[in-house]
Amino acid sequence: MEPVKNTKDRIVWHKACHVEDIPEDGGGCALIEGKQIAIFNFARRGEWFATDNQCPHRQQMAVARGMIGSQDGEPKVACPFHKKTFSLQTGQCLNDDAYRINTFPVMVRENQVYVGL
Amino acid sequence: MREQNTTNIIVIGNGMVGYKFCEKLLSKQKNDLVFSITVFGEEPRPAYDRVHLSEFFAGKTGDDLTMASMDWYSKNGIRLFLSDPVVDINRQEKLVRSHHGHIVHYDYLIMATGSGAFVPSIPGVEKDGVFVYRTIEDLELIQSYARKAKNGAVLGGGLLGLEAAKALLDLGLQQAHVVEFAPRLMPRQIDDAGSKMLQNQLEGLGLNIHLLKSTQEIKGGDTIEGMQFADGSFLEVDMLVISAGIRPRDELAKIAGLETHPRGGIVVDNMLTTSDPNIFAIGECALAHHMIYGLIAPGYEMAEVVATYLTGGTKEFLPFDMSTKLKLIGTDVASFGDPFIEEPACKTIRYENKAKGVYKRINVSIDGKELLGGILVGDAEQYNMLLQTCKSKTILPPDSEDLILGSRGGEEASAATSVGGVMSLPDDALICSCEAVTKGMICQEVSENGHTTIDAIKKCCKAGTGCGGCLPMVKDIIQGVLKQNGVYVKNIICEHFDYSRQELLDLVKINGIRTYNGVLNHFGHGDGCEVCKPLVGSLLASLWNENILQKDRAPIQDSNDRYLANIQKGGTYSVVPRIPGGEITPEKLIVIGQVAQRYGLYTKITGGQRIDLFGAHLNDLPAIWEQLIAVGFESGHAYGKSLRTVKSCVGSTWCRFGVQDSVSFAIEVEDRYKGLRSPHKLKSAVSGCVRECAEAQSKDFGIIATEKGWNLYVCGNGGSKPQHAQLIATDVDKETCIRLIDRFLMFYIKTADPLTRTATWLNKMEGGINYLKAVVVDDVLGIGEELEKNMQALIEVYKCEWKEVVESPELRKRFSHFVNAPIKDPNIEFETMRDQKKAKEWV
Numbered sequence: 001m002e003p004v005k006n007t008k009d010r011i012v013w014h015k016a017c018h019v020e021d022i023p024e025d026g027g028g029c030a031l032i033e034g035k036q037i038a039i040f041n042f043a044r045r046g047e048w049f050a051t052d053n054q055c056p057h058r059q060q061m062a063v064a065r066g067m068i069g070s071q072d073g074e075p076k077v078a079c080p081f082h083k084k085t086f087s088l089q090t091g092q093c094l095n096d097d098a099y100r101i102n103t104f105p106v107m108v109r110e111n112q113v114y115v116g117l
Numbered sequence: 118m119r120e121q122n123t124t125n126i127i128v129i130g131n132g133m134v135g136y137k138f139c140e141k142l143l144s145k146q147k148n149d150l151v152f153s154i155t156v157f158g159e160e161p162r163p164a165y166d167r168v169h170l171s172e173f174f175a176g177k178t179g180d181d182l183t184m185a186s187m188d189w190y191s192k193n194g195i196r197l198f199l200s201d202p203v204v205d206i207n208r209q210e211k212l213v214r215s216h217h218g219h220i221v222h223y224d225y226l227i228m229a230t231g232s233g234a235f236v237p238s239i240p241g242v243e244k245d246g247v248f249v250y251r252t253i254e255d256l257e258l259i260q261s262y263a264r265k266a267k268n269g270a271v272l273g274g275g276l277l278g279l280e281a282a283k284a285l286l287d288l289g290l291q292q293a294h295v296v297e298f299a300p301r302l303m304p305r306q307i308d309d310a311g312s313k314m315l316q317n318q319l320e321g322l323g324l325n326i327h328l329l330k331s332t333q334e335i336k337g338g339d340t341i342e343g344m345q346f347a348d349g350s351f352l353e354v355d356m357l358v359i360s361a362g363i364r365p366r367d368e369l370a371k372i373a374g375l376e377t378h379p380r381g382g383i384v385v386d387n388m389l390t391t392s393d394p395n396i397f398a399i400g401e402c403a404l405a406h407h408m409i410y411g412l413i414a415p416g417y418e419m420a421e422v423v424a425t426y427l428t429g430g431t432k433e434f435l436p437f438d439m440s441t442k443l444k445l446i447g448t449d450v451a452s453f454g455d456p457f458i459e460e461p462a463c464k465t466i467r468y469e470n471k472a473k474g475v476y477k478r479i480n481v482s483i484d485g486k487e488l489l490g491g492i493l494v495g496d497a498e499q500y501n502m503l504l505q506t507c508k509s510k511t512i513l514p515p516d517s518e519d520l521i522l523g524s525r526g527g528e529e530a531s532a533a534t535s536v537g538g539v540m541s542l543p544d545d546a547l548i549c550s551c552e553a554v555t556k557g558m559i560c561q562e563v564s565e566n567g568h569t570t571i572d573a574i575k576k577c578c579k580a581g582t583g584c585g586g587c588l589p590m591v592k593d594i595i596q597g598v599l600k601q602n603g604v605y606v607k608n609i610i611c612e613h614f615d616y617s618r619q620e621l622l623d624l625v626k627i628n629g630i631r632t633y634n635g636v637l638n639h640f641g642h643g644d645g646c647e648v649c650k651p652l653v654g655s656l657l658a659s660l661w662n663e664n665i666l667q668k669d670r671a672p673i674q675d676s677n678d679r680y681l682a683n684i685q686k687g688g689t690y691s692v693v694p695r696i697p698g699g700e701i702t703p704e705k706l707i708v709i710g711q712v713a714q715r716y717g718l719y720t721k722i723t724g725g726q727r728i729d730l731f732g733a734h735l736n737d738l739p740a741i742w743e744q745l746i747a748v749g750f751e752s753g754h755a756y757g758k759s760l761r762t763v764k765s766c767v768g769s770t771w772c773r774f775g776v777q778d779s780v781s782f783a784i785e786v787e788d789r790y791k792g793l794r795s796p797h798k799l800k801s802a803v804s805g806c807v808r809e810c811a812e813a814q815s816k817d818f819g820i821i822a823t824e825k826g827w828n829l830y831v832c833g834n835g836g837s838k839p840q841h842a843q844l845i846a847t848d849v850d851k852e853t854c855i856r857l858i859d860r861f862l863m864f865y866i867k868t869a870d871p872l873t874r875t876a877t878w879l880n881k882m883e884g885g886i887n888y889l890k891a892v893v894v895d896d897v898l899g900i901g902e903e904l905e906k907n908m909q910a911l912i913e914v915y916k917c918e919w920k921e922v923v924e925s926p927e928l929r930k931r932f933s934h935f936v937n938a939p940i941k942d943p944n945i946e947f948e949t950m951r952d953q954k955k956a957k958e959w960v
Contacts, residue, residue, distance in 0.1 A: 016936075016937060017936040017937045021936040021937070022936065023671055023672050023931065024669060024672075025633075025634075025645075025669065025672050025673075026671060026672025027672070028936035029934060029935055029936065030935060030936050030937045030938075031935045031937060031938045031940075032937075036935075036942075036944070039936070042644070044634070044644050044645075045644060058959040059959060060686075060687070060688055060959070061688050061934075061942050061944050061945075062684070062688050065676070065679060065680070065684075066647070066676075067646070067647040067650050067651070067672065067673065067674075067675070068644075068672070069613075069643075069644050069645045069646030069647060069649075069650065070613075070643050070644035070645070070646065071572075071612070071646065072612070073643070075644065076646070078646075078647035080675070080676030080679070080684055081676070081684070083647060085572075085647065094572070095572050095575050095576050096575070096576065096582070097576070
């Protein structure tokens with residue numbers, strides 16, 4: 001598989017997990033350098049995304065357990081606690097301007113998922 | 118110079134209104150305005166909640182009733198003198214002198230002296246054992262005297278008097294009497310018929326009511342022994358509480374030469390200014406619009422008016438609506454608008470149900486278009502709607518009796534529901550109480566700013582972002598406004614599916630589709646979202662009853678279904694094993710205790726007669742369930758939109774009143790419908806006799822035993838909008854009862870909107886309960902047999918979904934916080950409370 005994100009210079013790629021560790025059209029949380037990163041296998045779009053696992057609304061570590069989907073074509077994830085939804089592309093909260101999360105590039109090589117921090 | 122800009126305010130009186138004035142003044146204080154506030158109070162304690170005074174007898178202490186602590190006053194720089202009433206006002210020099218000799222200068226003086234108990238001049242009122250009911254000190258005296266008293270009476274059948282009488286009963290007196298001069302109770306609020314109904318209810322509680330009694334003398338030596346009435350009768354009592362009304366405390370105003378009314382009250386204008394422009398009067402001491410407002414709300418409004426004026430604003434005190442609703446010793450009593458207007462000035466509609474203790478009266482204008490006022494006794498659920506209709510002068514429907522009688526089926530039903538619907542609410546009706554968003558604000562966002570989705574509304578005005586309880590109403594308003602604007606509204610699921618839930622269910626069923634992507638590919642577009650995913654997940658489960666985590670179905674499940682447990686604060690989960698009918702063996706109880714100990718879980722009995730184990734780490738869930746399943750527990754589906762519990766009372770096996778074995782039937786019903794997924798959660802209960810200890814009438818379907826069989830009730834609800842279930846079958850045998858429930862539940866599953874409880878489903882149904890009964894009991898649509906067959910098919914394929922997870926390594930693997938490390942979420946923290954743990958409070 002080709003990397004699906006444009007990579008910037010000096011990104012450090014971290015091996016996160018195997019492809020099959022993340023359910024299709026769902027997410028999982030990886031521990032990378034002591035940080036909790038939510039990784040999404042958006043199989044329906046053939047894309048991978050990574051974001052903070054912490055939802056900034058109530059500081060809960062659960063974004064990876066949220067449902068993914070799209071809004072007007074923009075891929076998004078809904079936090080399971082109070083359904084704050086975040087763009088998987090920009091990290092901006094789509095139903096409350098006050099919040100946003102970090103997004104990270106993802107690369108898939110030889111059945112391994114890498115996240116750039 | 119700071120001193121020059123400081124305005125000296127003195128508040129005389131530290132009651133609720135005096136306190137509220139201070140609070141409002143502080144909150145309105147601006148930078149360039151500095152107030153120095155001094156408060157004089159007669160009572161020894163700071164302001165307390167006099168409205169809930171009778172709760173003092175129910176165990177509340179003086180401190181519980183306090184409105185603000187002494188700290189609050191000092192923190193806000195307020196000088197507070199307690200037990201120190203003002204005894205003189207020098208208006209020329211603008212000085213007040215207190216009982217203890219403090220002399221303080223004012224720029225503005227606020228009289229909030231309130232009122233005292235009115236004590237009629239009956240010979241003997243000075244005897245021991247005669248009390249008034251006004252302050253905490255009065256209550257303390259009553260309480261200690263009641264210990265040695267047997268028979269007590271209250272003089273006055275108004276609101277306070279009735280509360281006092283109940284308090285006497287609660288204090289352990291053998292008899293409590295209410296003596297009222299007027300021909301009815303609560304003469305200012307309700308009419309004769311309402312009073313009779315209330316009297317019945319109160320007598321049922323053990324109060325003795327005496328109307329039309331004029332007390333001539335209080336008999337006895339130093340101590341009261343009885344009451345002599347003008348009609349010659351005599352009532353033997355050894356204590357008497359006088360609650361015959363209030364008398365404004367205007368004596369200081371009189372001394373100061375302010376204008377007062379001959380019958381009491383400091384005369385004020387619309388700005389609440391007394392005859393001295395630097396002195397204001399607020400609360401129950403003030404006579405505004407020729408009356409004393411003896412309620413707390415107008416008192417607060419007066420405080421607001423004066424605080425606004427002193428901070429540079431303008432506001433007038435307008436004649437205040439005196440509509441009230443209160444719960445009097447368990448009975449609702451409400452009156453609004455003009456409750457007493459009589460024919461021929463209006464048309465009056467009355468409804469009386471002695472069996473239920475309900476009396477309702479509405480007064481409608483002669484042309485039938487306007488609601489003028491009314492009275493509700495025994496059931497005041499419609500109070501808010503009626504009050505709004507009355508205040509906003511909403512045009513009434515042709516059959517205005519629907520307002521108090523509700524929808525009664527048939528042709529009229531739709532007209533009546535349209536009155537009760539959300540669109541008939543006035544614009545200032547509060548829809549989202551968390552964020553204080555009114556209906557008008559939402560309507561404006563929809564029609565003027567084009568925000569026509571729930572998400573858009575959440576974003577632009579924050580409605581529904583708090584508890585979310587108002588979202589169904591918000592959705593109805595959006596659709597209502599669009600309809601009014603002539604937009605054709607199709608009740609579609611979301612941007613990915615142009616179908617209603619019911620349409621999609623039929624399509625999925627006919628085409629036999631069993632995966633989310635299958636449904637999306639055939640009937641939708643785009644990538645789905647958090648609205649349609651769980652909805653389709655629920656449809657698939659309702660149709661095929663396969664494990665919700667298998668195939669591609671795990672990531673489409675909502676927060677709780679996703680891990681077959683309830684996600685809680687902090688990201689841990691709670692575990693609820695099924696305990697059918699609430700019956701459990703000691704052996705199973707022990708295992709629950711052992712599991713809780715082993716995994717450090719907080720344990721609590723739920724409202725549905727089972728045990729909830731909180732604080733489980735995601736990683737531990739499969740192991741916890743493995744142990745529970747090993748001794749025969751099954752999933753309780755507490756996480757699912759599915760059957761929760763079937764509650765039961767102990768029934769005829771032990772109870773001396775029980776007429777049927779309610780526990781056995783509850784277990785049978787729970788085992789039959791366990792795991793049944795539906796548009797929303799389902800709750801049920803079985804009671805073994807008419808005493809209804811299992812509260813079956815508050816459930817989605819409830820069963821009550823009779824001598825001959827079982828009565829079936831449907832579409833009840835507890836929660837935020839309680840609604841009683843309605844009877845659809847009487848004295849049926851078990852088999853019939855089950856058959857009717859099969860039909861009822863399948864009909865609900867097939868036709869309800871997503872996340873709609875059975876009660877709301879029924880409320881929106883054209884034809885209402887009569888139609889539902891015709892479909893379920895009389896089978897007018899001819900679908901009864903098919904519904905039963907569908908239900909039977911689901912029941913036959915039931916499997917405990919937790920058992921399947923525990924036995925499947927593939928599914929078990931997903932129960933891990935990290936995909937790349939075998940550890941639990943290190944961020945989870947707990948706090949200790951009462952020897953157990955609780956989730957760390959979120960920020």
